[in-house]
Amino acid sequence: MKKFNEKQILNIIISKFGNNNMEPYIGKDDISIMPLDSLNSSSNEFNDNKFLAITCDMLVEHTDVPPKMTFEQIARKSVVSSVSDLVSKGIMPKAALISLGLPKSLKNSEISRLINGLSLASKEFGIDIVGGDINESKEIIIDCCMFGSLSSVANIPRRNGACIGDYVVVSGIFGYSSSGLKILMNNLSCPDSYFRRRSVDSVLIPSPSYEFGIYIARYFSSSMDSSDGLASSLHELSKQSGVNLLIEEDKIPIPPRLKEFLSINNLDFHDLVFYGGEEYNIVGTISEKNLVEVSEILKVRHLKLYIIGKVVSGIGRVFVLTSNGNKKLLKNKGYAHFT
Structure with a gap:
């Protein structure tokens, strides 16, 4: 049987775990949007005044790091991917969680350069790095989970809104x-x-x-x-x-x-x-x-x-x-x- 590709795997995840109440705001997009306030118990609708936009992107060394890329540039690229997902919807990135998978073979100086690259990227894009995780891996892996906030979802362009004549x-x-x-x-x-x-x-x-x-x-x-x-x-x-x-x-x-x-x-x-x-x-x-x-x-x-x-x-x-x-x-x- 032919193996699933990336998008097919994502669709399976959405079908299993997607919240039906959030259907207008979550699904086949690079970002997910959820209300920060609880559901209005009387109308079963979201309060349309506080929303959290979330995206994540994983950098894996053997697929995402080209020759001659420095450690600082590797770290920056891991941040750029998530920044791009949010701003393509008009959402300003605010904070991020960064998880690192690091091989034992990395030198202390190389680890410091990765961290320095994350620090420089956070300043470049005005993002606070508020936490994350570190683990051992066979190659460099950086997972960036990024957040932005918005007061309304009314003007957030999704992927399904193109109209004839646009x-x-x-x-x-x-x-x-x-x-x-x-x-x-x-x-x-x-x-x-x-x-x-x-x-x-x-x-x-x-x-x-x-x-x-x-x-x-x-x-x-x-x-x-x-x-x-x-x-x-x-x-x-x-x-x-x-x-x-x-x-x-x-x-x-x-x-x-x-x-x-x-x-x-x-x-x-x-x-x-x-x-x-x-x-x-x-x-x-x-x-x-x-x-x-x-x-x-x-x-x-x-x-x-x-x-x-x-x-x-x-x-x-x-x-x-x-x-x-x-x-x-x-x-x-x-x-x-x-x-």
Whole structure:
């Protein structure tokens, strides 16, 4: 029998342990939201004034740590993943629990550098690390459980809210992180030193779309981050919303010299732009009315929003209009554990 993949395992967990009373706020998303107050006994409804947003992400050395990543950068990456999940919903991270699995072979200086990396990340993102656990393991494992608070769930975009006529938008450039990983793994040739440096930095020092998420995400009808790949994120929004997405390949923001990099190394455009993952950009859908409303915020905050397509009627598929005018079904492919 074929083994379950990561998403299938998660779905089984949700079906077994999901609280039906919390259905609007918990489920197939990277975050869970629960009320801090008890249920209103008379109406059996949540008091809509105090909620806790929770997410967790586990970094495992052999799958998540590329060559040349320092101990400080390893620790920071473990925090970035959870920060990205929260801010993609417009929720400001507040605190975290960090659990460490450490091999006996680690030197004291290396352990100190990991802890220093966590300290620097907590200051960078304004997060209090309030506890956790430490255990022995065969490799470095860091589990980050992060919390944010909110007064209402009304404006939290889930994955199932995309509506026909909405625009499909992203917060940043796609292609640097996939290029950087290939450069680190295989020492590939680059068009210039800037492309190499920017690509490698995007892997070793990833940046979540923090400000974009905090100020813009609440205007979205649906959203998630792109840590598993642009294609995977698009398919997830499309499937859960029960609509099709029509993406224009030429409108996807890519590095200026990416096509030169592809040509030099005989690489495929879709593999790097759609299927790579770990950009930590935000992928979302937004109505035309809200797009007009956020334009001033984008201007004041010096933020960029890229329109890459539209939401159309359908049954949960993603199509791409290529540069030569062909319409193709986009493969639902990206990074997933156990595949």
